[in-house]
Amino acid sequence: MALRYSKCGLPAMTVEVKGLGVRCSECKREEAVIELKYARKKLCPKCFTDFFVRRVKRTVEKYRMFGPKDRVAVALSGGKDSVALLDALKRAFPDQDIVAFYIDLGIHHYSSHLKEKVKALTDRLGVPLYIYDLKEREGYVIDDFLTTKFRSKMCSVCGIVKRAVFTQMAKEVGATVMATGHNLDDTVGTMLSAFFAGDFESISRLRPVLKPLVPGQPKKVKPLFNTPEMEDLYYVVINDLPVQECHCPHSFGASVSKYKRMLDEMEKSNPNVKFQLLSVFLKKLVPMYEKVKEMEEERTQVFLEVKECKVCGLPTSSPDGICSRCRRVAMLKERGGQKVEISAEEVRSLMEEGKRVVFVDVRSPSAYRMERIPGAINVPKEEFEFNQRKAIKKLRRKYGKGTVFVTYCYAGRESYPVAVALRRGGLKGYSLLGGISEWKEKGGEVETSDAEVKTGT
């Protein structure tokens, strides 16, 4: 069993599940396929699945995440964590009223790919799936933020929008509990980075159970907060669950958080370090911080006031009464919807207007040499991926900020993340709709390697 997997902000990783050559430490019969150093166990697929599900069940019960009367909504992203969460919850609590939520964020190619995956998963598990189509319901998609000042913080904007929409969906569907797939590595990594920034408020928000700020809102729970990230991946592979297999274009060229890397390094000499840090944060630091905050509020008589957002009605504590999502969406609507994809006709009219247009062929040098749009420069996608900042700097220096860069590949799929990266870097990047194939179909000019030879002589 093997699976190639990629997640927002991480390079693709391949997980292969194969025999370790020893018997399972639980059943003592089957061959073990996974070693859990912190638990000193080597487990077979069946015993690992049982172990995983048991931990989820115990966690839910210990932290009183939900009871038999609750309607539990699982926020699905299509990634390994939420996929493993839904499957494990369904096994641990077969009689529980569980529904699944998915938001179609309208991210180029990516959102529709994930939608197919979550449909396959919920069909298989017999869980009702509710899909919220952002474009249909609110008139914009996440990619529209690329034309705003948030273009360099796409993951943060996306997170804010998702949180608000999930809360809204819970209200519509009558879910009393909202479960998300945050894993141990996410939790401790974020805690550590917040700790170094002295941001204890953020650490306290990472508790596994968050009670609603106002009545009528769902309780937020994280049943996987003590499950190591790799185990979510193993669970998905072992149980052959449908999961995302392509990159989010907004994470193109991004790297793992340095704190997560640091933790992985520490784990090599201390297999328990992530659990230990989690426990210190949650059992010592958070209670202490909350106590100090409470005393401070009593002393100053200043309480954090939670109001309903003037636009969407969801709870917010911002002073102007508009929640962070609605503030961002308002900014987006001011800017009007500018697209990152551009058609051949639109490129032509830009050129006719006298705009400086530079075509950027992101395919391999050999494909570029064979056939290209006349005048195109060749910057293979990999060059962008591994040296994004340098590549963008070079383009800016050579062509200037006012230049329109039209990236293209065969069909428009590979060039889109590059256009997104150019936007993030402050350049006017577009991706040619349908790529060079559609360009030709619509009568666009191309030059071939022969032409190059001709011009050379």
Ligand SMILES: [Zn+2]
């Ligand atoms: Zn076993």
Ligand SMILES: [Zn+2]
């Ligand atoms: Zn709002």
